[in-house]
Amino acid sequence: MNSELIGTFVLPDEKLGEMNSNSMKVGNGLVISNGSLVSSKCGILRFKNPDKYWIDNNQKRYTPIVGQPVIGFITQKVGTEYLVDLGTNIPAVLSFFGFPGATKKNRPQLKINDTVYARIIASNGTEEPQIVCMDKNERASGFGQLEGGYCFKCSLNLSRKFLQPRNKILSYLGKKLKFEIAVGVNGRIWINSGSVQDTILITNAIQRTEGLTEKPARKVINMLFDNMM
Amino acid sequence: MTKRIDNRNPNQMRPLSSILGENENSDGSVIYSQGKTKVLVGVHGPKEVNTFKEQYDKATVSVVVKTEQRDDLRKEKTLEKDLKGILEYMIFTERSPRSEIIITAHILNDDGSLFSTLVNACVLALCDAGIEIRSLVYSITFLITENKILIDPIENEIAKISNHSRVSLVLSKDNEDSIVFSKCIGLTSLEIYDKCLEIGNVAKLSIRKFMKQSLKKNQNK
Numbered sequence: 206m207n208s209e210l211i212g213t214f215v216l217p218d219e220k221l222g223e224m225n226s227n228s229m230k231v232g233n234g235l236v237i238s239n240g241s242l243v244s245s246k247c248g249i250l251r252f253k254n255p256d257k258y259w260i261d262n263n264q265k266r267y268t269p270i271v272g273q274p275v276i277g278f279i280t281q282k283v284g285t286e287y288l289v290d291l292g293t294n295i296p297a298v299l300s301f302f303g304f305p306g307a308t309k310k311n312r313p314q315l316k317i318n319d320t321v322y323a324r325i326i327a328s329n330g331t332e333e334p335q336i337v338c339m340d341k342n343e344r345a346s347g348f349g350q351l352e353g354g355y356c357f358k359c360s361l362n363l364s365r366k367f368l369q370p371r372n373k374i375l376s377y378l379g380k381k382l383k384f385e386i387a388v389g390v391n392g393r394i395w396i397n398s399g400s401v402q403d404t405i406l407i408t409n410a411i412q413r414t415e416g417l418t419e420k421p422a423r424k425v426i427n428m429l430f431d432n433m434m
Numbered sequence: 435m436t437k438r439i440d441n442r443n444p445n446q447m448r449p450l451s452s453i454l455g456e457n458e459n460s461d462g463s464v465i466y467s468q469g470k471t472k473v474l475v476g477v478h479g480p481k482e483v484n485t486f487k488e489q490y491d492k493a494t495v496s497v498v499v500k501t502e503q504r505d506d507l508r509k510e511k512t513l514e515k516d517l518k519g520i521l522e523y524m525i526f527t528e529r530s531p532r533s534e535i536i537i538t539a540h541i542l543n544d545d546g547s548l549f550s551t552l553v554n555a556c557v558l559a560l561c562d563a564g565i566e567i568r569s570l571v572y573s574i575t576f577l578i579t580e581n582k583i584l585i586d587p588i589e590n591e592i593a594k595i596s597n598h599s600r601v602s603l604v605l606s607k608d609n610e611d612s613i614v615f616s617k618c619i620g621l622t623s624l625e626i627y628d629k630c631l632e633i634g635n636v637a638k639l640s641i642r643k644f645m646k647q648s649l650k651k652n653q654n655k
Contacts, residue, residue: 214646214649214650214653216561216570216642216645216646216649217561217566217567217570218567218568218569218570218607234564234566236526236529236566245526245529245566245567245568246561246564246565246566246567247561247649247653248653249653262564262653263564263653264461264462264563264564265461265462265563265564266461266479266480266481266563266564266565268480268530294479294480294481294482294483294493294530294532294533294534295482295532295533296482330529330530330531331490331531331532
């Protein structure tokens, strides 16, 4: 029933099997309808032991999930909160108290159009998602304002690949160039390096090696380097 | 069986082709054609919506249709209204409340069966965008003359026959109660309409097969 379809490509609105809440956790692209598991997106059905099911697809639009790191642009200041654009359907809310060491007298100095790296702490689909610029222990750990640099959009799968530890493309680029990078799961990547040339090189390297394995990716990056020098 | 103007059988559809994901600005897009009738559909969403259009429990669906010449605005508005109803059935709007899904369709060439081409293209574009879908639909147009039913007519066929009527059906994957939307231009008897439904229920399987193939190939890109 379920097991034959795992690893195969399914279209939306395909009945995948009976739903058993004890042994199944339902993820991206799956819905429960009349007691059975039905797909709502097209993609490959995946299963991870012991109980996680989801549809593996690639898209550009992000739906907020608690705990994930995102890059946002500040659009408004309302009372003691910032409204931040994450590329989702409802803009997120970043309270003035969402920074390490924030008090009523110690306020953050962010302005409209600033870029921030934050973490989602609350999201339920109908209300504004809430984000903070600190980790679970209320320390900065890289969250906060991203000054300077260049931010570009990419697909969600690409940003997730770059969040994995020991990403091969980043380590290969890091041997040759010096740069800072921040990756948000909402499909945004921020790069800061010493020169404009380097930033363009890294942006191209990231965008053009999407979906490639290690060897072809290195070829593309080497070709970009040769064209630059 | 007598062959048609372009050498097809009465029950034979034109060749289908699609290019997915070419438009980088949109979340999902397709350039889809049935024979020479070609449309470009782009999908944006779910995204922020104005307060006057906002629905607290569902996504709002907006459709924009643009013809080549922009000379018949009434035709554009009719297509927009028809497509909106079909898309509201197809998209799982309850999964993204307080948001808007905008579908933009540009008609690149109209060589008959425009309505069906638009519906099928919208399905492919929505799948490409990763928007949650409640139920897939497939659309077929029929040309009815005297006693013959011709599937997927082209402009030449429609122009050469004076006394004809057309039926456009949008079908879901169920076999009973499969009609989601139906549009008739001209008079048709109930018998012939039922026959169209029968042929449509068989033809939709080949449209589904084509869609699955295109989306699967695009997945590996």
